[in-house]
Amino acid sequence: MVARGAEVVVLGRRPEQPTDGVRHVVWDGRTLGAWADELDGADAVVNLAGRTVSARYTDRNLRQMMDSRVDSTRVVGQAIERAARPPAVWLQMSTATIYADARSRPDDLPHDEANGIIGGEEPDVPLYWEYSVRIARRWEETQAAADVPGTRRVALRAAMVMTPDRGGVFDYLSWMARVGVGGPVAGGGQYVSWIHGDDFVRAVDLLLEREDLEGPVNLAAPEPVTQRELMRSLRRAWGRRPGLPATRWMAEIGAFVLRTDTELLLKSRRVVPGRLLDAGFTFRHPTWDEAARHLVAERRRR
Numbered sequence: 001m002v003a004r005g006a007e008v009v010v011l012g013r014r015p016e017q018p019t020d021g022v023r024h025v026v027w028d029g030r031t032l033g034a035w036a037d038e039l040d041g042a043d044a045v046v047n048l049a050g051r052t053v054s055a056r057y058t059d060r061n062l063r064q065m066m067d068s069r070v071d072s073t074r075v076v077g078q079a080i081e082r083a084a085r086p087p088a089v090w091l092q093m094s095t096a097t098i099y100a101d102a103r104s105r106p107d108d109l110p111h112d113e114a115n116g117i118i119g120g121e122e123p124d125v126p127l128y129w130e131y132s133v134r135i136a137r138r139w140e141e142t143q144a145a146a147d148v149p150g151t152r153r154v155a156l157r158a159a160m161v162m163t164p165d166r167g168g169v170f171d172y173l174s175w176m177a178r179v180g181v182g183g184p185v186a187g188g189g190q191y192v193s194w195i196h197g198d199d200f201v202r203a204v205d206l207l208l209e210r211e212d213l214e215g216p217v218n219l220a221a222p223e224p225v226t227q228r229e230l231m232r233s234l235r236r237a238w239g240r241r242p243g244l245p246a247t248r249w250m251a252e253i254g255a256f257v258l259r260t261d262t263e264l265l266l267k268s269r270r271v272v273p274g275r276l277l278d279a280g281f282t283f284r285h286p287t288w289d290e291a292a293r294h295l296v297a298e299r300r301r302r
C-alpha cells in the first residue's frame with residue numbers, strides 16, 4: 001500500500017515510531033478517542049484486531065478472545081458512524097472457524113459461503129469449540145449491526161494464513177515436522193484449510209477494489225488438505241523422514257508445549273473460496289504441496 005503511494009495509518013495499543021511511511025496512532029480497541037478522526041476521510045478501514053487464539057482455551061483467555069474482537073469491531077463501527085466522510089469500504093477480519101466441523105456434514109461437501117453450515121451445533125464436540133464459533137458469529141454480527149449505510153462491509157472468513165514469518169502457524173507446523181512429531185494427529189483425516197500469505201494479500205486487494213462484493217467472503221485456498229497430507233507435504237518440503245503419529249492425548253501435550261489449543265489440530269476445517277473464485281480471483285498457490293515448498297524456500301532464503 002505504501003509503495004503504491006497510499007497513506008497508511010496503523011492503530012495499535014502502544015505508541016510506535018513511524019516506520020517505512022506508516023504512521024502509528026494509539027487506540028485501546030474499545031472506546032472512541034482521537035484515533036477515530038483517522039477513519040474520517042479514509043478510503044478504507046481494515047480491522048485485524050483480536051487477542052491471539054494461539055493460546056490455551058482457559059476461561060480468561062476465551063473471554064479476552066471474545067471481547068477484543070467484539071469491542072474493537074463495535075468501536076470501529078461507531079467511528080465510521082460518526083465520520084463526516086465515511087470510508088468506502090470496511091474489511092473486517094473474521095475466521096473460517098465459523099463453519100461446522102466438516103465431519104458433521106451429512107453430504108460430505110466443503111463449506112463455501114452459499115452452502116456452508118455455520119458451526120456450534122455439531123454433536124460430540126467439546127463445549128469450548130462451540131465457544132470459538134460463538135466468537136466468530138458475534139464478531140460478524142457486530143459488524144453487520146453497525147449503522148453505516150455509506151460503507152461497503154466485508155467479513156474476511158480467513159483460513160490459516162501461511163507465511164514464512166517466525167511465530168506464525170507455519171512456524172509451529174514446521175517445528176513439528178522438523179522435530180519428528182509431525183505425523184498424523186488423531187488419525188489425520190481432519191481437514192485443514194489454509195491460504196498462502198501472498199494470496200491472502202492479493203485477495204484483500206481484490207476485496208478493496210471490487211465494489212460488488214459485500215458480506216462474508218472465504219479466504220482459503222481452493223484445495224483444503226487432510227492434516228495427514230498437510231504434514232506429509234511439509235516434512236517433504238523440509239527434507240525430513242516420516243513423522244511419528246500422534247493420538248489425541250499426545251496432541252494435548254504438543255498443544256500445551258506450543259501454548260495453543262488442540263482445536264487448531266483436531267477440528268476438521270474444510271472451507272473453500274466460492275465467492276473469490278466466482279469473482280475471477282486466481283490463486284498463485286492453489287495447492288499445499290507447492291505452497292509448502294515455496295514457504296520453506298522463502299524461510300531458508302531469509
Ligand SMILES: NC(=O)c1ccc[n+]([C@@H]2O[C@H](COP(=O)([O-])OP(=O)(O)OC[C@H]3O[C@@H](n4cnc5c(N)ncnc54)[C@H](OP(=O)(O)O)[C@@H]3O)[C@@H](O)[C@H]2O)c1
Nearest residue numbers: 012013029048049050051052068093094095158159160161
Ligand atoms: N493468522 C491467521 O492464520 C488467521 C486466520 C484467521 C483469522 N485470523 C484473525 O485475523 C486477525 C489478525 O491475525 P494475526 O495472525 O495477524 O494476529 P496477531 O498477530 O495476534 O495480531 C492481532 C493484533 O490484535 C491486536 N490485539 C491483541 N489483543 C488485543 C486486545 N485485547 N484489544 C485490541 N487489540 C488487540 C494486537 O495489536 P496491538 O498489540 O498493536 O494493539 C495484534 O497485533 C486476528 O483477529 C485473527 O484472529 C488470523
